[in-house]
Amino acid sequence: MRPWPLLVLLCFVLGFSPWALAESPYIICEYPLPTGSTDIGAMTVDANGIVWLIQNEPPVLYKLVRDNLTFSQYALEGFENAGFAGMSVDGQGNVWFADLRGNRFGAYTEATNDTAHFNFPGPMAPTSVVRRGDIVWIGCKEEVGEYDLRFPDEPFIDHFVYNYNSFIYDIQFDRKGDIWFVENAVNKVGVYWHNYDKISEFVIPTEGAYPFCHAIDNRSRLWFVESAPNKLGMFDMERFSFTEYDLPAIDGVKPVLSRVATVDDAVWLTDVKNGRAVRFLPDSGEWAAAVLGEGTAPVFIEADDSGMLWIYESGAGKLVALEVTERFGLVTPTPEPTATPRPCPSPSPQPTRTPGVAALIAITALALSALVCRRRR
DSSP: OOSHHHHHHHHHHHTOOGGGGGGOSEEEEEEEOOTTOOOEEEEEEOTTSOEEEEETTTTEEEEEETTTTEEEEEEOTTOTTOOEEEEEEOTTSOEEEEETTTTEEEEEETTTTEEEEEEOSSOOOOOEEEEETTEEEEEOSSEEEEEETTOTTSOOEEEEOSSTTOOEEEEEEOTTSOEEEEETTTTEEEEEETTTTEEEEEEOSSTTOOEEEEEEOTTSEEEEEETTTTEEEEEETTTTEEEEEOOOOBTTBOOOEEEEEEETTEEEEEETTTTEEEEEETTTTEEEEEEOOTTOOEEEEEEOTTSOEEEEETTTTEEEEEEEOTTTTTSSSOOOEEOOOOOOSSOOOOOSOOOSHHHHHHHHHHHHHOOOOEEEO
């Protein structure tokens, strides 16, 4: 539910102009995870816009319930001492996860509260897992693995890349049904052509880039983080060409990248060192940052179908919803944040600033809903 009707009503009650609220370039809403939640290994957003996170130890799934903006949690039996590296949700609502440390993958079905286990006979180092139809695809150490759920006793099918120990990360389908990935240890972007049962690989121009994750935009461009040189890389999946971007100083500070997501043709990245989410518009070359806060250490970032960005703050132990307006990126430098109201799941911490009108509105919203959000100017 959008917050604007509530905000406009509060403005009229207090005698303020509701249009002043629309001047902020972005809105941030924080959702604290349950007490004791630590060591989150992966995050995903399903087709219904539900956010899921997975904790390594003890192994627990967290689900943000959109109706009341609280978290449900589910213990994953049999996955103790896990080190989860990737997760996804299939069309039936099953949550799939790859346990890199435990050399296994699994699935959780919420309707039956059942956890399924799939163990490898040898060292496979699974990092990512997705399901399409009856087939589960797993990104492993040097292969894209194929497992048919209809024939559980049949052998696991291997689709090998050229080098051993290449460490495939972050497998994803494109719109044609082919599977793309990055190879962390051998500096490549790769694809498994499903119709041809063949793998192609493309060498990243910067040596020792150590690509770690990727996202595909609506123009068939694969964006990836070059973790060693701290660059943003792009591979055009139709022209088979690379473009690499050195990061500029944004509002006087150079980002330190962690993860990447796309919304249409815009690229979003988490700046783990400086507590920011960064947007890059490739066509115009514009960069802009949304400040999440000191000590937040944002890591994972995903977008839902509405374009809302979801970010996990590892330092603060919170899930963040970030919504930008048309004014985002027009003002430089990024101004200091101010406290504003938006429905959130927990009682509000005391605001750190008192900016005047916006603070009065925030106090009134707090009294009505006992919930908290923060808005950035």
